[in-house]
Amino acid sequence: MDPAFSPVQQLLERLHSRHAGDDSGEVASYIPELATADPSWFGITLVTANGTVYEVGDTRRQFTIQSISKPLTYALALEAIGEEEVRRHVDVEPSGDAFNSITLQSGTGLPPNPMVNAGAIATASLIEPLGFEKPIDRILNEYSAFAGRELTIDEAVFESEFRTGSRNRAIAYLLQNSGVIEDEVEGVVETYFRQCSTLVDCRDLATIAATLASNGVNPVTGSRVLREETVKNVLSVMASCGMYDAAGDWFYSVGLPAKSGVAGGIIAVLPGQLGIAVYSPPLDEHGNSVRGVSVCEEISGLLDLHVMTPARRPPPPVRDERTLVEARSMRLRPEAEQDVLSEFGDRVRVIELQGEITFAGGEMLTRTVLEDAGETEYTLLDLGAVRGINPVVVPIASDLIDSYAELGGEILFSAFDRLPEIREELARFRGARDLEMAKDFPALDPALEWCERQLIERHGRVDEPGELSLAQHGATLGMSPDQVSRLNQHLEPRSYAVGEQIYAAEDDDVDEMLLVSSGDVNIFAGETTGGRHRIATLPAGMTLNEVPVISRKSRLGFSQADTEVTAWALSNESLQQLRAEDPDLVCTLFENFLKMLSVRIGHLVKDLLR
Numbered sequence: 001m002d003p004a005f006s007p008v009q010q011l012l013e014r015l016h017s018r019h020a021g022d023d024s025g026e027v028a029s030y031i032p033e034l035a036t037a038d039p040s041w042f043g044i045t046l047v048t049a050n051g052t053v054y055e056v057g058d059t060r061r062q063f064t065i066q067s068i069s070k071p072l073t074y075a076l077a078l079e080a081i082g083e084e085e086v087r088r089h090v091d092v093e094p095s096g097d098a099f100n101s102i103t104l105q106s107g108t109g110l111p112p113n114p115m116v117n118a119g120a121i122a123t124a125s126l127i128e129p130l131g132f133e134k135p136i137d138r139i140l141n142e143y144s145a146f147a148g149r150e151l152t153i154d155e156a157v158f159e160s161e162f163r164t165g166s167r168n169r170a171i172a173y174l175l176q177n178s179g180v181i182e183d184e185v186e187g188v189v190e191t192y193f194r195q196c197s198t199l200v201d202c203r204d205l206a207t208i209a210a211t212l213a214s215n216g217v218n219p220v221t222g223s224r225v226l227r228e229e230t231v232k233n234v235l236s237v238m239a240s241c242g243m244y245d246a247a248g249d250w251f252y253s254v255g256l257p258a259k260s261g262v263a264g265g266i267i268a269v270l271p272g273q274l275g276i277a278v279y280s281p282p283l284d285e286h287g288n289s290v291r292g293v294s295v296c297e298e299i300s301g302l303l304d305l306h307v308m309t310p311a312r313r314p315p316p317p318v319r320d321e322r323t324l325v326e327a328r329s330m331r332l333r334p335e336a337e338q339d340v341l342s343e344f345g346d347r348v349r350v351i352e353l354q355g356e357i358t359f360a361g362g363e364m365l366t367r368t369v370l371e372d373a374g375e376t377e378y379t380l381l382d383l384g385a386v387r388g389i390n391p392v393v394v395p396i397a398s399d400l401i402d403s404y405a406e407l408g409g410e411i412l413f414s415a416f417d418r419l420p421e422i423r424e425e426l427a428r429f430r431g432a433r434d435l436e437m438a439k440d441f442p443a444l445d446p447a448l449e450w451c452e453r454q455l456i457e458r459h460g461r462v463d464e465p466g467e468l469s470l471a472q473h474g475a476t477l478g479m480s481p482d483q484v485s486r487l488n489q490h491l492e493p494r495s496y497a498v499g500e501q502i503y504a505a506e507d508d509d510v511d512e513m514l515l516v517s518s519g520d521v522n523i524f525a526g527e528t529t530g531g532r533h534r535i536a537t538l539p540a541g542m543t544l545n546e547v548p549v550i551s552r553k554s555r556l557g558f559s560q561a562d563t564e565v566t567a568w569a570l571s572n573e574s575l576q577q578l579r580a581e582d583p584d585l586v587c588t589l590f591e592n593f594l595k596m597l598s599v600r601i602g603h604l605v606k607d608l609l610r
């Protein structure tokens with residue numbers, strides 16, 4: 001798709017032109033080299049958690065990352081030496097002070113958080129080279145993974161800050177004096193100044209933000225950069241401390257974890273959805289890009305991105321709720337059995353679940369299931385549309401299985417193998433208490449069939465149907481005995497073993513139909529048994545393959561004997577002969593085919609009509 005037609009692109013373009021005219025703020029000049037930036041440079045990039053990039057303006061102009069490096073080095077430190085060790089050197093408390101304030105926390109004597117200079121310098125001191133020549137090489141390598149390309153350092157900006165960075169040196173000496181950093185100050189500030197001088201463009205920053213948004217996987221390159229746990233820690237400090245002494249205001253109005261840098265970059269992250277980056281050098285009094293802040297405020301409002309938005313609740317876990325009165329498997333059943341299902345079907349509840357099931361969803365589900373336990377014998381939970389289950393739901397589900405059993409019912413699952421880890425976790429959890437895993441079925445259809453069978457066995461009678469005579473077959477309804485015997489002369493007996501293929505999907509030259517006289521026939525859609533999807537199971541008395549023979553169209557799927565099957569084959573050639581001999585007979589035959597077809601269609605649309 002040409003991105004010019006995308007509504008998202010158009011939105012960014014409108015935002016860009018609206019804010020380009022705002023020339024308030026000052027370009028940072030305390031690092032002399034930064035003062036050379038043109039205040040009109042302005043780019044906006046948005047990268048979604050699935051890697052789509054939208055950009056407008058100066059998004060390929062390189063500038064130094066500055067403080068946006070802080071959360072990245074913090075992430076690296078957390079993974080390199082562990083959270084506990086990092087927390088011994090830096091707190092996670094918003095300070096309300098400016099980014100370059102020279103104070104430590106009064107109680108702990110530690111830098112307040114890793115987003116202000118003191119905390120960032122302390123964090124940089126924790127990085128060992130580990131296989132790289134210097135700590136900065138390892139840091140740069142990490143940043144490159146975040147951006148998805150090889151990043152370099154702007155030597156001019158580095159030199160400029162290295163020459164003039166007395167304030168940061170003062171902070172570093174304070175840290176050394178209080179034992180927060182052990183290495184000599186010059187080496188540590190050099191690493192810190194270098195990391196701040198990493199060259200990025202707006203697109204790199206948005207990719208970095210999107211990597212944080214997609215749980216630590218760079219959505220453009222697809223490679224994992226951080227563990228999920230680290231992402232949570234990093235986003236938390238970004239949310240509370242990322243915008244320095246404006247952090248409270250920012251979170252109130254924009255509501256996204258963010259980080260700014262004095263060269264004019266800002267990143268903002270909506271977890272699970274997207275990363276935004278803005279580049280515009282003029283800064284406000286807090287050292288945050290003026291246009292960056294207003295663009296983020298506006299995008300957040302327009303697109304409803306604030307993480308505290310009440311609408312950001314997960315969808316309800318129950319997609320649909322039925323009983324076996326309405327929900328039926330693909331097996332066509334004789335009327336007596338259908339009557340049992342209509343009468344007793346409400347003893348089986350079928351609950352289709354969806355989406356991500358978290359604690360709240362699990363709790364809601366337990367209420368739904370237990371609501372009329374006692375009146376139901378089975379509750380089938382179909383996981384076919386579930387994307388994920390939070391492990392905290394495992395003990396809840398296990399208790400639910402037990403409580404429902406105490407009330408006399410049994411919980412069943414279908415499509416649980418789509419979530420093998422959770423399934424294993426539940427089995428393990430229950431195994432520990434020496435209890436069996438609940439029954440689970442590969443898909444909804446076989447689970448429904450199993451439930452139908454239980455109800456029919458319990459509340460009705462299972463007729464083991466014998467072999468039908470031709471006169472009893474659905475195809476001969478309303479024919480005279482003469483016509484039945486005439487038809488008989490054109491039929492050829494067939495039999496199939498259990499599981500035997502009857503018609504394959506690929507042979508197009510089958511020019512016969514089958515009148516099933518005993519056993520059941522499965523019809524599957526799809527080419528192979530691996531990817532099969534049952535369309536119907538036909539009992540004795542029904543006809544197979546009559547539609548392709550009459551319509552001269554190829555078959556939809558393939559058929560297979562579900563039990564031992566006997567049948568009569570009627571070839572197209574015989575059908576044509578019969579038509580010449582006795583058009584009336586063929587007319588009755590076709591009427592009967594239509595009746596059988598209407599039964600099949602009625603069964604298929606049962607679900608659609610409720």
Ligand code: GLN
Nearest residue numbers: 066067099117196261262
């Ligand atoms: N290198 C800059 C400094 O330490 C980074 C500050 C910032 O971007 N806020 O002063």
